[in-house]
Amino acid sequence: MTRPAGQAQGHGAGAAVADGRREQGEREGQRGRWVGAAMARKEDPRMLRGSGRFTGDLARTGMLHAAFVRSPFAAAAVSAIGTSPALRAPGVAAAFTAADLGHPYLLATLERDEFVPTQMPLLAGDQVRFAGEPVAVVLADDAYQAEDAAELVEVDWAQLTAVTGLAAARGAAARQVHEGLAGNCLVDLLMFDDERLGEIFAGAPLVVEGEFTSARLAALPLEGRACLAEWDDRDGQLVLNVSTQVPHQVRSAVAQALQLPERAVRVIAPDVGGGFGLKCVVGREEVTVAAAALRLRRPVRWIEDRQENLAASFHGHEQRYRVRAAFDSRGRFLALDADIECDVGAYSAYPFTCAVEPLMAAGELPGVYKVPAYRARGRAIATNKAPTAPYRGVSRPQLVLVMERLIEKAARALHTDPLELRRLNMIGPGEFPYTGVNGITYDEGSYRESLDLAERRVADGGWPAERDGLRAAGLLAGIGYACFSERTGYGTPTMSQRRMRMTPGYDTAQVRMDPTGEVIVTTGTCGHGQGHETTFAQIVADRLGVHPERIRLRQGDTDLAAYGWGTFASRSIVIGGGAAARAADQVAGQLREVAACLLEARAADVELSDGSARIRGDSRATVPISELARVVYFQTHTLPEPLRYGLEARASFDPPGTFSNACHATLVMIDPGTGAIRLRRYLVVEDCGVVINPLIVDGQVRGGVTQGVAAALLERICYDDEGQPVSTTLMDYLPPTAAEMCPVDVVHLETPSRFSDTGAKGMGEGGTIGAPAAVLNAVNDALSAVTAGFDHIPVLPEDVSSALARAGEGAA
Amino acid sequence: MRDMHQIRLRVNGREHELTVEARRTLADMLRHDLGYTGTHLGCEHGICGACTVLLDGSPVRACLMFGVQADGTEVSTVEGLAAGDELSDLQQAFSDHHALQCGFCTPGFLMLAEAYLAERDSGDGPTEAEVRELVASNLCRCTGYQGIVEAVLATARSRRRAGGP
Numbered sequence: 001m002t003r004p005a006g007q008a009q010g011h012g013a014g015a016a017v018a019d020g021r022r023e024q025g026e027r028e029g030q031r032g033r034w035v036g037a038a039m040a041r042k043e044d045p046r047m048l049r050g051s052g053r054f055t056g057d058l059a060r061t062g063m064l065h066a067a068f069v070r071s072p073f074a075a076a077a078v079s080a081i082g083t084s085p086a087l088r089a090p091g092v093a094a095a096f097t098a099a100d101l102g103h104p105y106l107l108a109t110l111e112r113d114e115f116v117p118t119q120m121p122l123l124a125g126d127q128v129r130f131a132g133e134p135v136a137v138v139l140a141d142d143a144y145q146a147e148d149a150a151e152l153v154e155v156d157w158a159q160l161t162a163v164t165g166l167a168a169a170r171g172a173a174a175r176q177v178h179e180g181l182a183g184n185c186l187v188d189l190l191m192f193d194d195e196r197l198g199e200i201f202a203g204a205p206l207v208v209e210g211e212f213t214s215a216r217l218a219a220l221p222l223e224g225r226a227c228l229a230e231w232d233d234r235d236g237q238l239v240l241n242v243s244t245q246v247p248h249q250v251r252s253a254v255a256q257a258l259q260l261p262e263r264a265v266r267v268i269a270p271d272v273g274g275g276f277g278l279k280c281v282v283g284r285e286e287v288t289v290a291a292a293a294l295r296l297r298r299p300v301r302w303i304e305d306r307q308e309n310l311a312a313s314f315h316g317h318e319q320r321y322r323v324r325a326a327f328d329s330r331g332r333f334l335a336l337d338a339d340i341e342c343d344v345g346a347y348s349a350y351p352f353t354c355a356v357e358p359l360m361a362a363g364e365l366p367g368v369y370k371v372p373a374y375r376a377r378g379r380a381i382a383t384n385k386a387p388t389a390p391y392r393g394v395s396r397p398q399l400v401l402v403m404e405r406l407i408e409k410a411a412r413a414l415h416t417d418p419l420e421l422r423r424l425n426m427i428g429p430g431e432f433p434y435t436g437v438n439g440i441t442y443d444e445g446s447y448r449e450s451l452d453l454a455e456r457r458v459a460d461g462g463w464p465a466e467r468d469g470l471r472a473a474g475l476l477a478g479i480g481y482a483c484f485s486e487r488t489g490y491g492t493p494t495m496s497q498r499r500m501r502m503t504p505g506y507d508t509a510q511v512r513m514d515p516t517g518e519v520i521v522t523t524g525t526c527g528h529g530q531g532h533e534t535t536f537a538q539i540v541a542d543r544l545g546v547h548p549e550r551i552r553l554r555q556g557d558t559d560l561a562a563y564g565w566g567t568f569a570s571r572s573i574v575i576g577g578g579a580a581a582r583a584a585d586q587v588a589g590q591l592r593e594v595a596a597c598l599l600e601a602r603a604a605d606v607e608l609s610d611g612s613a614r615i616r617g618d619s620r621a622t623v624p625i626s627e628l629a630r631v632v633y634f635q636t637h638t639l640p641e642p643l644r645y646g647l648e649a650r651a652s653f654d655p656p657g658t659f660s661n662a663c664h665a666t667l668v669m670i671d672p673g674t675g676a677i678r679l680r681r682y683l684v685v686e687d688c689g690v691v692i693n694p695l696i697v698d699g700q701v702r703g704g705v706t707q708g709v710a711a712a713l714l715e716r717i718c719y720d721d722e723g724q725p726v727s728t729t730l731m732d733y734l735p736p737t738a739a740e741m742c743p744v745d746v747v748h749l750e751t752p753s754r755f756s757d758t759g760a761k762g763m764g765e766g767g768t769i770g771a772p773a774a775v776l777n778a779v780n781d782a783l784s785a786v787t788a789g790f791d792h793i794p795v796l797p798e799d800v801s802s803a804l805a806r807a808g809e810g811a812a
Numbered sequence: 813m814r815d816m817h818q819i820r821l822r823v824n825g826r827e828h829e830l831t832v833e834a835r836r837t838l839a840d841m842l843r844h845d846l847g848y849t850g851t852h853l854g855c856e857h858g859i860c861g862a863c864t865v866l867l868d869g870s871p872v873r874a875c876l877m878f879g880v881q882a883d884g885t886e887v888s889t890v891e892g893l894a895a896g897d898e899l900s901d902l903q904q905a906f907s908d909h910h911a912l913q914c915g916f917c918t919p920g921f922l923m924l925a926e927a928y929l930a931e932r933d934s935g936d937g938p939t940e941a942e943v944r945e946l947v948a949s950n951l952c953r954c955t956g957y958q959g960i961v962e963a964v965l966a967t968a969r970s971r972r973r974a975g976g977p
Binding site for chain 2: 040041043044045046047048049050051052054056057059090143144220221222223224271272273274276303305306528529530531695696698699700702703704705706707729730731735737738739740741743744
């Protein structure tokens with residue numbers, strides 16, 4: 001494998017470097033290459049000028065606007081839908097029900113006996129299964145008219161009893177969300193069923209038990225879902241502009257649901273205003289709009305409003321873990337036994353299915369700790385609530401919280417230092433690669449080093465003194481830690497274990513140099529805020545020896561790129577970037593051959609850097625790379641046959657995955673009068689292997705931490721007893737503002753991955769994964785005198801006030 | 813029968829005259845009737861602030877106003893900040909401090925900060941806490957706000973050095 005010069009030097013496993021900002025300065029000087037540089041983003045100028053191109057900014061002549069008619073009930077039988085009054089309303093061109101469209105549906109499937117597939121109709125037919133489920137769509141000349149007319153659609157509903165939670169779903173008398181679905185259970189997996197477990201628990205010196213819960217969350221990208229569909233007669237294609245993370249998967253879904261060949265569908269993701277997993281599944285509304293455009297042969301646009309987004313798109317993270325852990329007398333794990341239930345809502349989302357949460361949870365619970373014996377049962381339970389999608393972190397915020405709480409509880413029982421207990425149990429230096437009881441092989445990381453460094457920074461930063469000072473002033477204050485690793489960049493070798501009918505994972509890039517020496521890179525990944533136009537250019541720039549400004553990434557267009565899987569699961573820089581690096585290496589090889597021809601040298605002696613090809617050891621023998629490109633295209637007859645007709649290459653990458661890791665620490669302050677919890681300090685020591693752009697990595701970490709803090713302290717989607725969603729505005733659902741956050745310090749360790757072409761590991765989700773556990777541990781540290789500790793998120797001011805009141809009563 | 817009104821306004825210094833339905837929001841009018849699509853809609857109920865524009869110099873939520881209410885006013889949108897290809901100092905600071913990721917909320921934060929920086933007297937520079945409170949007016953889901961706070965602070969400092977805006 002070709003590694004860019006300098007990668008190996010001075011950045012071995014666990015080499016501590018200064019904070020991100022300072023580090024990049026050193027690197028630019030030392031290395032003189034683009035990977036590692038804190039380059040300003042190529043995306044920024046257009047976004048700052050307001051000339052980004054989001055789906056809602058696109059319009060077409062004669063365009064219709066779609067508005068959906070949605071169920072006001074969580075569960076109801078539908079006997080009739082009358083669209084005539086709506087059709088008579090001003091500006092209305094058409095209205096469709098499921099019957100009008102021929103009952104199309106989306107179907108996500110796992111090839112596993114333990115899985116029950118659910119058809120998700122584009123528009124519900126004779127039954128609705130959550131409040132907000134669409135039953136009809138109205139198309140009008142403007143969005144105001146479409147919304148007015150949607151209110152005129154007459155539906156005969158017969159309300160049914162709603163199944164609103166895990167307990168209600170399982171009861172003997174529970175109604176079945178889907179006919180014939182026993183216990184409303186969509187997935188029931190028993191994994192790693194170690195028969196020694198009973199014996200180990202019976203003889204263990206210490207057994208810690210707990211029930212851990214996390215609330216239902218919304219991913220809440222600032223841009224909701226949106227699409228614009230139109231039929232193109234010239235190309236014989238349905239063209240769908242859509243705010244998505246996964247253009248090719250949308251194409252496959254539309255083709256399957258509407259029975260079109262895939263070539264007859266072109267999906268384009270323009271600029272996408274955040275996704276966080278909400279847009280890595282395919283929404284029924286997007287496919288319905290495509291169906292309407294196909295039928296009417298007119299452009300149709302739909303822009304989701306925030307109420308639809310909060311009530312009727314996709315949620316995630318509503319989970320309950322019942323866990324017991326056996327420890328030896330020193331506090332080493334002997335065994336772990338977990339029963340995990342995920343409230344996944346009414347349907348499996350395409351293509352990942354509702355199994356994504358229980359599979360991740362049961363498969364990866366042990367995390368960074370050595371657990372010799374393990375059993376996990378993971379279930380997905382259907383309820384009359386909105387379906388779920390893989391929201392940032394997918395079960396790992398919860399499983400890290402579970403493990404970090406177990407460690408804290410064991411330390412408390414053994415009167416030992418919880419950080420020492422972590423070190424005792426953690427996969428240590430020299431133990432990598434480590435294959436765990438869950439069958440997962442953890443590649444080299446800096447688990448111990450990141451904890452050590454975090455503890456040192458906390459001490460050097462005066463956190464303990466600050467905590468004591470706050471306590472002395474009559475406030476409650478605490479420090480919390482969380483250690484974890486995160487599997488990233490995994491292709492089909494790992495994805496295939498899920499047994500999805502559509503198994504994602506690989507990606508393909510094409511690198512092409514034009515006659516002026518400019519470079520076009522195409523990829524099937526689909527950045528939506530991660531800065532891929534910049535980081536892919538940095539990777540390719542080093543391989544080709546040209547400036548990143550001469551490299552343009554083209555993404556988010558199924559007609560432009562080879563089939564690829566989009567951007568989710570912290571995969572893009574490892575897999576898409578790896579494919580781009582490989583294709584660029586091939587083009588670099590072509591350039592060297594051409595240069596060797598022109599300079600009468602050996603290709604092996606040609607170096608590409610700073611826009612020129614040079615012969616090693618001969619300072620006068622140099623030719624601009626743009627001149628090589630000109631010759632290849634415009635004087636191609638002068639070159640030997642294999643070098644003629646263009647400079648381009650295509651390469652794929654399909655790695656097994658690589659674990660990034662981090663340690664989070666935070667200091668929180670609690671006002672005993674109000675129960676309000678405030679962050680005072682936050683530190684992340686993270687290791688994502690080779691850092692392509694520290695500015696972007698720090699931004700991803702900070703944004704991720706903010707979403708994790710939100711999960712720990714603020715956000716929850718609530719339903720009432722009848723299954724009505726009650727968090728349908730941003731006055732009810734509370735994402736953090738700047739006032740709820742404190743600065744987040746980020747420190748990088750760098751353990752390059754051998755499973756990644758660039759040495760980089762994925763890092764899009766780590767911030768969100770570590771924060772809930774760190775914050776919860778800090779809150780519990782602050783309240784250690786009055787409560788044994790909370791094991792649920794979010795912890796709200798009323799939880800704190802109740803605990804303080806109970807403690808007060810106990811003392812009185 | 814639609815309730816239509818003829819109005820005139822200036823947007824980024826340019827005169828516009830148009831007929832607009834009474835119920836049409838200022839945001840929809842700017843975006844879809846006049847083509848200023850840099851103003852984004854994130855919630856349409858006045859919380860997220862992505863649609864913040866300046867109306868006669870003051871920041872407003874364009875989703876909470878009707879287009880007709882802008883009759884006779886001067887509206888400033890994100891499209892008016894840069895001078896041709898040259899980014900403004902505030903825009904440049906946003907890039908330097910990585911104050912944006914997906915970019916959807918960015919126009920709202922820029923207009924909010926622009927109004928704040930223009931209004932603030934040239935006495936003491938703003939504190940981090942003060943800027944954090946300002947930035948808490950709007951929502952960003954990507955950045956965690958740190959870069960936005962830093963960018964506004966840096967612009968305030970550099971404008972003071974340059975002798976006011």
